[in-house]
Amino acid sequence: MMAEPRQRFSIDFAAGRSYNQPRKDTTMSGHDRSRRAFLRQSLSGLGAAWAIANAGGIAEAAAFAQQSARAATPQAFTFFTAAQAADVEAMAAQIIPTDSTPGAREAHVIVFIDRILSTFEKDAQGDYTKGLAELSANTRRRSPAAASFAALSSADQIAVLTAIEKTPFFNLVRTHTVTGFFAAPVHGGNAGKAGWQLVRYDDSLNHRPPFGYYDALPDSTSR
Amino acid sequence: MAQFSPSTEVDFVVIGSGAAGGIMARQLSMGGFTVVVLEQGGWGKYGKEHEYTKDEYLNENGGLDYQLMSDPVRQPNTFRRTDAENATPGSHSYGCVVGGGTVTYGGSSWRHLPWEFNEATVTGGVRGTGLQDWPLTYAELEPYYVQAEWEMGISGMRVDSPFVAPMSKDYPVPPVALKASGALMKTGASKLGLTVVRGPLAVISKDYQGRSGCVNCGMCSGFGCHVKARSSSAVTMLPQAEKTGRCEIRARAYVHEISVDAAGACTGVVYFDAEKRTVRQRAKAVILSANGTESARLLLLSKSARFPNGLANSNDVVGRYLMLGNTVSANALFEHELNDYKGLVTGAAIVDYVPSDPARGFYGGGRMTARGFDTPINYALRGLSPGTARWGAAYKQALRDEANHKMTITSFLTQLPLATNRVDLDPDVKDAWGLPAMRITSQSHADDIRNMEFFRQKALDVLQAAGATKVWAGPVNDARGSAHNRGSCRMGTDPKSSVVNGHHRAHDVPNLFVVDGSNLVTGGRNHPTMTIQALAFRAAEHIAKAAKGGTLARL
Numbered sequence: 080m081m082a083e084p085r086q087r088f089s090i091d092f093a094a095g096r097s098y099n100q101p102r103k104d105t106t107m108s109g110h111d112r113s114r115r116a117f118l119r120q121s122l123s124g125l126g127a128a129w130a131i132a133n134a135g136g137i138a139e140a141a142a143f144a145q146q147s148a149r150a151a152t153p154q155a156f157t158f159f160t161a162a163q164a165a166d167v168e169a170m171a172a173q174i175i176p177t178d179s180t181p182g183a184r185e186a187h188v189i190v191f192i193d194r195i196l197s198t199f200e201k202d203a204q205g206d207y208t209k210g211l212a213e214l215s216a217n218t219r220r221r222s223p224a225a226a227s228f229a230a231l232s233s234a235d236q237i238a239v240l241t242a243i244e245k246t247p248f249f250n251l252v253r254t255h256t257v258t259g260f261f262a263a264p265v266h267g268g269n270a271g272k273a274g275w276q277l278v279r280y281d282d283s284l285n286h287r288p289p290f291g292y293y294d295a296l297p298d299s300t301s302r
Numbered sequence: 303m304a305q306f307s308p309s310t311e312v313d314f315v316v317i318g319s320g321a322a323g324g325i326m327a328r329q330l331s332m333g334g335f336t337v338v339v340l341e342q343g344g345w346g347k348y349g350k351e352h353e354y355t356k357d358e359y360l361n362e363n364g365g366l367d368y369q370l371m372s373d374p375v376r377q378p379n380t381f382r383r384t385d386a387e388n389a390t391p392g393s394h395s396y397g398c399v400v401g402g403g404t405v406t407y408g409g410s411s412w413r414h415l416p417w418e419f420n421e422a423t424v425t426g427g428v429r430g431t432g433l434q435d436w437p438l439t440y441a442e443l444e445p446y447y448v449q450a451e452w453e454m455g456i457s458g459m460r461v462d463s464p465f466v467a468p469m470s471k472d473y474p475v476p477p478v479a480l481k482a483s484g485a486l487m488k489t490g491a492s493k494l495g496l497t498v499v500r501g502p503l504a505v506i507s508k509d510y511q512g513r514s515g516c517v518n519c520g521m522c523s524g525f526g527c528h529v530k531a532r533s534s535s536a537v538t539m540l541p542q543a544e545k546t547g548r549c550e551i552r553a554r555a556y557v558h559e560i561s562v563d564a565a566g567a568c569t570g571v572v573y574f575d576a577e578k579r580t581v582r583q584r585a586k587a588v589i590l591s592a593n594g595t596e597s598a599r600l601l602l603l604s605k606s607a608r609f610p611n612g613l614a615n616s617n618d619v620v621g622r623y624l625m626l627g628n629t630v631s632a633n634a635l636f637e638h639e640l641n642d643y644k645g646l647v648t649g650a651a652i653v654d655y656v657p658s659d660p661a662r663g664f665y666g667g668g669r670m671t672a673r674g675f676d677t678p679i680n681y682a683l684r685g686l687s688p689g690t691a692r693w694g695a696a697y698k699q700a701l702r703d704e705a706n707h708k709m710t711i712t713s714f715l716t717q718l719p720l721a722t723n724r725v726d727l728d729p730d731v732k733d734a735w736g737l738p739a740m741r742i743t744s745q746s747h748a749d750d751i752r753n754m755e756f757f758r759q760k761a762l763d764v765l766q767a768a769g770a771t772k773v774w775a776g777p778v779n780d781a782r783g784s785a786h787n788r789g790s791c792r793m794g795t796d797p798k799s800s801v802v803n804g805h806h807r808a809h810d811v812p813n814l815f816v817v818d819g820s821n822l823v824t825g826g827r828n829h830p831t832m833t834i835q836a837l838a839f840r841a842a843e844h845i846a847k848a849a850k851g852g853t854l855a856r857l
Contacts, residue, residue, distance in 0.1 A: 174693040182698070199363045237694070244693070253693055254683065261678040262359035277698070278705035280643065280678050284356050284519040290645055291482035291706065292638035293489075 156189075157197040158204060163211050164189055165229040170214075170249075171256040173236050181273035183256050191259030191268030192252075203251065210248030217243065303544045303551065304336070308583045312336040313849065315571050315585040317557050317600065320402020321831050322818040322838040323591035324535025325450075328542050329842030330589075331549035335849060338583055339543070340555040340573055342592070343398035346370055346405060347526055348536050348553075354526030358679050361525055370406050370526065372398040376734040381782050383745040389728060392742055394626075394783025396593055400553050401536025403593070403785050404831070408523040408647045409504035409532060410714075411456045412669065412829040413447050413467035413836070415656065416440035421824055425658055428665045431747060432623045432719040436823045437795045437804035443836050444470060446843075450835040451502075455510045455533040458502030465653035466499055477649065478507045478516060482640035483709035484650030487672035490768030496654045501671060504533040504831070505646055513537060518645040521677060555581070558737055560588055560604040560613055560814065567855060568813045574735055587813040587854050589845070591838070594787035594819035595624070598725040599740045601791070601801075601816075614808035614816075619801050620791060621726050623719035625825040626744055627786035630754045630778050631712040632761035634770035635687060639706040642674020643681075648712075655760065656827055658716070666753025668715035669827045670761055674708065681705065688774050711764060713757035714828035717781075718747040725790050746780035754778040786830055791820035806841040813855050817841045 156164045171183035171192070183189075196204050217239050218228045225231050228239065243249045259268030261275070263282075269275065275282055289295035306312050313335035316326045323339060331337045344366060347353045355361050361368060372395050381392030397403025417424045420435040427433050448471045450456075458473035477500040480488075488498045505527075508515035516531040530537045543549040554576035561569045561582070570584040590597045598621040602612035612620055652670040659667075676685045682701055685708065690700040723745065727738035758775050765773045794800025797809035802821060808814040819834050826833060848854050 175698055176695050178695060178698065195363075240693075257682045258359060258679050261682050263357045265357070266359055274682075275678060277702055278678060278681065279639075280705075281641075284517070284521065286518040286520065286644040288479035288518070288645065289482070290479070290518075291641040293482040293485040293636070293640060294480055296485065 156193045158207075159189075159193050159196075162227060162229075163207070164193065166211055166214060166227055167192060167207070167252065169229040169231075169236060170240065170252050171259075173233070173240055174253050174256045175260055180277055181271070183260055183268075185270065186260050186268050186273040187270040188256050188259040188268045191262065191266050192255045194267045195255070195259075206248060206251055210246075210251070213248065214239070214243075304547050304549055306336065306338055306550050306583075308581050311570070311584040311586060312338050313586050314338075314589055315340060315583055315587075316589040316591060317560075317571065318342070318402060318591035318593065318596075318818065319400050319540060319551060320397055320535055320591065320593065320818075321404050321834045323589070324401065324404070324539035324543070325453075325835060325838035326589045326591055326817055326842050327549050327551070328539040329839065330846060331543045331546040333842070333846040335548065335846070337543065337549040338585070339540075339549065339551040340557050340571065340583070341400050341402075341551065341553050342556050342596070343372070343400065343402075343553065344369060345553045346399040346401065346536070348400045349541070351526060351530050351537060352528050354528040356519060356521040356525065356528060358521065358677050361521070370397065370399045371395050377739075378731055378733060379740040379742060379783070380728045380731050381742050381744070383743070385722070385743060389731075389741050389743075392783055394595065394740070394742055394787075396595070396785050396787070399536075400551060401534045401540065404504070404532075404534035405526055405536050406524050407504070407532075407534075407785065407831065410648065410671070410829045411451070411454075411458070411502040411504045411832040412827070413469075413502075414440070414826045414833050415465075415467045417657075418824060418826050419443075421658075425660075425665060428718055428747070428749065432721055432792075432799075433665075434719075434792075434794065434799075434823055437793055437800075440467070443833075443840060446836040446840040447832065449839045450832060453839070454504060454538055454835060455506045455513070456502050456504055456832070457507040459500045461499050463497060463499060463653060465497065465656045473502060475506045475508060475510050477501075478503055478505060478646050479518065480649055481642050481645050481672070481674065483642045483648075483672040483674045486636065486640070486709060486768040487650050487652065487670075487711065487764065490764035490766070491652050493767040494764060496652050496764070498650050498672075499653055501649050501651050502832070503646060503649065506531050506533060511538075516646065520644045522645075523647045523675060556735060557592075557600060558603055558735065560590070560600065562604075562606055562608055562613065562811065564608070566608050566811060568811060578735065587815065587845075587849070590791075590814065590816045591818045594790055594822070595725045595740060595742070597816055597818055597820045598624075598790035599727065602725075602727050603737060609810070614791075614801055614810045614814060616810050617798050617801075619799060621724040622721045623789040623792050624723045624725055624742070624744060624787065625717040625719055625789040625822070626723075626742070626781035626784040627788070627825065627828040627830075628715045628717050628746060628750055628754055628780050629712050629828065630715065630758045630761070630775070631710050632758060632765060632773060632775035633687070633708060633710045634765035634768070634774075635704060635707045635772040636709070636768070636770055637707075640674060640709055641706045642709055643676050643678075643706065647675045648673040652764065655757070662756060664749040664752040664756075665718065666716045666749055666756070667827060668713045668753065668757050669829065670711050670713045670757065670764070673710050673712055675710075676706075676708065687772055709765075711761035713761060715750070715753055715757060716827060717750050717825050719789050719792070719824065720745075720747060742783065744780075744782065750780060751778060754780070786819070786825075786828055788819040788822040788825050788830055791816045792823050793821045794823065805844045806837070815841065815845055
């Protein structure tokens with residue numbers, strides 16, 4: 080089973096929290112792969128900020144961002160084919176759907192995922208290639224006439240995803256969708272800060288107390 | 303910064319640049335000695351802290367420049383509960399950058415209480431454990447606590463309480479903001495007759511010694527501080543050490559041997575530089591401040607004809623009595639928004655259960671801290687309450703509903719020192735340099751587990767009393783790795799049962815000093831950094847005196 084990326088806990092919180100044993104990952108091979116697998120599986124936390132990616136990842140991502148900003152029309156995908164991108168975007172849009180507020184689609188989560196698969200998380204490319212092929216097979220089993228997962232009705236998409244929601248591939252896409260929806264917009268997703276608005280996150284990085292309701296109550300700090 | 307040739311015999315090599323190493327480097331270089339600091343990790347954003355990212359994705363994925371913790375793949379470790387088990391891959395990780403764990407830590411800076419230095423006597427001991435009195439008293443260490451608080455810059459509020467260490471001098475900086483989680487903890491505690499105090503923190507709440515006060519950015523623990531408000535070794539001790547012109551810091555210097563001569567005295571160290579070249583640095587004395595697990599490992603790696611079981615290990619105590627540090631958490635949702643993602647991770651604590659109480663039926667105590675730390679990605683991936691959907695419309699609605707409504711109480715707990723809990727060298731697994739990996743063997747005492755269950759329930763009680771709409775807590779699990787590792791080179795007066803004496807000098811090696819969390823005889827309430835820092839100031843003073851008096855090379 081592929082797990083979510085490591086939890087970032089505070090250093091002193093993490094001290095002594097339970098450390099689940101990393102589970103054996105059968106989908107990965109090679110050093111970089113095992114490194115990433117370790118990260119995903121490890122619950123060591125500890126505020127770990129250490130590297131996963133190639134050191135050039137930042138520069139590549141920055142260059143990509145500049146290029147995208149200059150482009151008048153949407154950038155062609157770097158890793159995905161158009162058909163793959165449509166399927167991944169459809170998955171993302173089911174994971175964080177559009178309701179009265181933007182979902183993964185409007186937040187351009189697909190741009191985030193495509194970009195990290197070309198930069199920080201190149202080693203997950205194979206998981207997508209394989210996972211999307213399986214998704215197509217699942218789609219055909221459910222609806223032999225369907226052209227693609229993206230072409231299914233929303234109800235059928237949900238049914239297909241519900242059947243695979245415990246798989247490593249689904250969890251990988253969930254993790255990337257959620258990460259892209261809430262990561263800084265510079266990485267391609269969270270367009271218009273849609274993710275941060277959903278959870279009422281103020282990204283000013285400069286706050287003055289009181290921060291919330293309870294510390295603003297009279298005498299809350301003097302008692 | 304000074305630069306020394308490795309063939310030059312400097313006065314001191316300091317291995318590690320964290321909570322203890324930074325202080326040793328500063329105090330010894332200011333005392334007139336030449337010092338080379340060898341740090342296993344990289345520079346981070348040392349000297350250009352404004353470049354520390356507040357980008358949650360980049361902080362975890364950004365490449366070597368952002369690597370602030372040890373790399374569990376290049377520096378693997380293994381874990382087992384008991385000697386009878388085969389070790390499997392472990393997840394122990396610790397600060398690994400110039401400044402060590404102080405660059406990213408939450409900053410809790412509690413002193414040990416006076417009776418924590420002779421708790422074996424106070425409690426009558428616990429059969430079958432290594433619970434022992436320290437070779438020094440609180441009164442002896444108190445002036446160095448003051449020194450550490452004022453030199454580092456600790457925010458806090460002095461209180462008169464039997465559950466908090468008495469102080470001869472106030473904190474230099476007032477406490478940081480009490481967050482909503484702290485206010486709610488007060489509400490719950492007051493209904494249960496418990497005492498909440500403001501937590502001392504190594505984050506300055508206002509400008510101090512040329513550094514600017516905290517701006518409550520919220521991307522705190524786990525991130526480097528971009529305004530230098532966190533009082534890390536990297537923005538306090540190390541720049542001051544460099545300024546003396548007698549201290550050189552070398553990053554990515556991975557020491558794998560402390561060398562000794564035929565007479566059994568240290569002659570220097572051997573390390574791999576960033577290009578994996580072998581470098582020998584000569585020194586008159588060695589200060590080992592590599593942390594409560596790596597210091598023991600390095601001693602065990604330093605085998606010689608004279609010390610076949612590892613340096614300073616003639617008694618087979620090196621690595622033993624390891625205390626990884628147990629915590630237990632409980633969470634709650636409240637009706638109104640807390641917005642606890644702003645500000646520091648914590649700022650308030652319930653201290654009534656710090657002492658052990660025989661009436662509870664087991665040995666153990668702890669400190670309950672109020673906290674909230676949900677950065678957006680972390681919250682959305684794993685911060686929702688149990689039973690909520692993981693994807694789809696219901697997931698999105700839960701994200702919306704629960705955002706900023708949560709707080710956590712994490713209790714930091716005692717852990718009994720056991721000879722069987724230890725660091726040693728894995729017989730099979732090697733690190734990326736070909737050296738034996740660290741193997742951790744650890745299983746908490748039954749009393750530690752009962753203590754965890756006690757605090758798990760107390761935290762749920764406080765959250766309920768505070769008016770929570772929903773509370774939850776996972777099962778208790780003792781630690782398998784931690785940044786609060788302690789005890790593996792314990793100090794003591796008896797050379798048979800300790801590694802260093804009361805002034806940190808190895809019983810076996812006259813010019814070797816171990817100064818870090820590994821010295822702690824008992825773990826306190828799992829908030830070790832301030833005690834490590836006070837010990838370092840005291841050790842540096844003693845070592846400087848010995849060096850000036852010409853007694854460095856003999857016991």
